[in-house]
Amino acid sequence: MAVTFDLFGTLVDVAYPEDPGVAVADALREYGAEVPDDWDDAYREVHIDAPDGAEVPLPAHVAATLRSRGVDSPDNAARRAVITAFDPDVTTRPGAVEAVEAARDAGPVGLLSNCSVPELVARTLIRSDLDRRGFDAITTSVACGWRKPHPQAFEAVARNLDVDPSALVHVGDDPASDGGVEDVGGTFVTLETTTLDDFANDLRDGRYSWR
Template identity: 65%
Template sequence: MGVTFDLFGTLVTVSRPADPAEAVAAELAERGVDAPSDWADAYAEMHVDAPEGAEVPLPAHVARALDSRGVDCPANAARRAVVAAFDPEVETRDGARAAIEAAREHGPVGICSNCSVPELVGRTLVRADVSRDDFDAVVTSVGCGWRKPAPKIFEVAADRLGVAPSDLVHVGDDPATDGGNEAVGGTAIVLEDGESGGESLETLPRRFEGGGLWE
């Protein structure tokens, strides 16, 4: 049995730009690239025709958006601008470490996270009260090419942990994405606000310790 955790909104909360397009444009300008006057529209448009469920890395989207307006972007400038624009402040959620340690009593533990920004997951773990060393595998959509709820990302996560997809328990906060683990035969635990009386990060260790998921 293996357990994966969603990262953003589940184990940690992070700061995000109030206006992502504007934040990226500011970082592009720092690198000598002037965004077009209709940049907000260009940023919002789809520029990469990807298969259903596939992840489009944000730097690729930004580069294509600039190209659609005839703006030349030097190699790696789009990536550096995106990474800088989304550089996060991180707060670890209460109960995160206890939940990870409780899960580890039953098998390998990993992260399975949607994230289109390169380096963001790594930077987040460096700044959180949990670290890369706490996990046996870290699977991101930008790394594997597929976004939750696509079955493929859960299959990749299970493979990295050395378990069958049907033996993967995934913990997250969004039923629309994290619930996708059930499509490959695994178990999805969708956390709720503790005040609602549902499963929360703080109550999760008791569920793991009760053994009901492993019967």
């Protein structure tokens, strides 16, 4: 058995920009990029044809949005603007630290997060009460290329933990995405019906065991 956790909405809460497109546009101007007059419409258009379930890194989308309007992204402005726009205010959720500690006592522990913004997961962990060293593997959709619930996202974190995907016990707040672990034979623990404190107690009581 290996325990994996979703990050956003599960272990932490993060305050996102009210209007991501506006936040990115403001940051682009800060880094010297020209923002098209129809930016709001352009930002909402699809500019990169990706397979179903694949992650499109937000900087790639922003750069493609600019190119679609004949605008260059100088000095990697698209990436820098995205990272600036999504500078997180982080709150660690009740029971998160204890749940990760209990999982470590049970076996390998991983983090599996849907996140299209480079560096956001790492910065979020630094600003949380969680210890990054408490995770044996940190897998993000922007790094592995696939978003939950796609099986390849769960297969990626399983490889990083050196376990079979069916050995995963995945904890998350979104059945539509986190529940995809069941498609690879794993076990889904939903925070809709279980608290992090309850999950930690279940681990200590041996409710979940090695397969």
